[in-house]
Amino acid sequence: MENIDFLGLFQGFGTMVAGGWLLAAARIFLIFLGGLLVYLGWKNVLEPMVMIPMGLGMIAINCGTLIMPGGTLGNLFLDPMLSDTDELMNVMQIDFLQPVYTLTFSNGLIACFVFMGIGTLLDVGYLLQKPFASLFLALCAELGTFLTLPIASAIGLNLEESASVAMVGGADGPMVLFTSLVLAKHLFVPITVVAYLYLGLTYGGYPYLVKLLIPKRLRAIKMTTKKAPKTYDAKVKLAFSVILCAVLCFLFPVASPLFFSLFLGVAIRESGMKHIYDFVSGPLLYGSTFMLGLLLGVLCDAKLLLDPKILKLLVLGIAALLLSGIGGIIGGYVMYFIKKGNYNPVIGIAAVSCVPTTAKVAQKLVSKENPDSFILGDALGANISGVITSAIITGIYITLIPYL
């Protein structure tokens, strides 16, 4: 019995000792963070569909580290850093999540699936009613996506990394994943984790920003319209998805998988294919989001996240979202002055494209001040425009950043 090596027998503990104190501390921190995410997901403070699998994955990967045959530390979940084809084929037969990661995550398929599902949730009728106002707000709400780029570069990240982390300002998870996979693959794990963590916080954080920047009197504005809002039938919305998909794919072929996925979702919604709609808006969207959360959690291996850049990414991520929120509110104020007071500036926050969270936040804040004020239609228009502008910026960054 005295010959048994307990650290070798219980390798989870053994690797704590073998990896050194820094790695051990990071693993313990991530285990607790995973537990916290599960708790916050369960309490509905953060999105449970992403946070519960992510937190549990984070716990499992950091507890389940073992010593591999070569003497290195590893796990039986997946290895995101593999690039050699033969090695990849071998690992795919051992690590149970490696096929899912290789065939759906690292090529952006899961991001496209999520985007397709988001497309089925979008009613583009709101955007057709007021396209200029909605897109103007959405462009203002990309302030963080632009300003974070030079800030990140100033604090030592290269341009590709800066552009990837700046995309957090677009508040669109699949877009951040797609951009970082194309531009900064070595950092896509921490950037995507940071993005999803912060996106979960928008529901709790943005109301404070709105209350700080918009006085109660303006939050209570009830917008009046002379004409009744127009309703567009399905064939118009279908034409919208076809034409816009063609235009944007023409402009940015590098981001065409995203555009295609988004507008395919819209087309499915409007074409009346009930069974496909039920599949894409249900099992595909929720299944992909769940798998995305699970893979993100499993990717939170302490040795992958122990990068000196992680702290910078945490700061830059929150700066990007904060600046985008401020930009959206500035856009709301501009519209308020253009419309001579007949516009609620809170709608600006909905232009940050976290569909449909920010639109719900805007309506909730306005209803609290004035229960008669209904802004959800305009807020959803701005919200949908936010998705389109984020996709445009993704296209611009992927196309232009390598040339700068």
Added chain:
Amino acid sequence: MLSLFISTLEMMGLTFVIGLFVAGVIKGIAFWADSLEYHHSHAAELAQFNKINKLRVKLGELLGLVSPEGTEQLDDEREDFARGENPDLANMRPEGYYHGVSHGISQLNLIDYYYPHDSHFMHLKKKGQIMKKRNSNKNKSLSPEE
């Protein structure tokens, strides 16, 4: 650093241009949808009118009445009446009338303006009957209405 900032501003400008172009495309789609809906609704209305017209012609032929073409030849004035114009009154000018100046209280009532001859005469006939009846009732002092 400055060059990066300028590049960022350029990319921002490009995004605004593309964004507004996309907004223009969306507005174009909305405009197309509106005009299509307008034409569509009017086409339906016209088709409905044609249908009614055909039915009227058929009914007229079956009953041996004058065809709509015949009605037109007889200078059908019903459309004018429908618009509130009574051609019988077109040449009636009270004394002292000239364009743009009121000639005082009109002696005409709504019936004169909005109903054709036959309706007017029927109305007067009915009015006469009512008056006659009322007078006869007055003569009967034990009438229950009184």
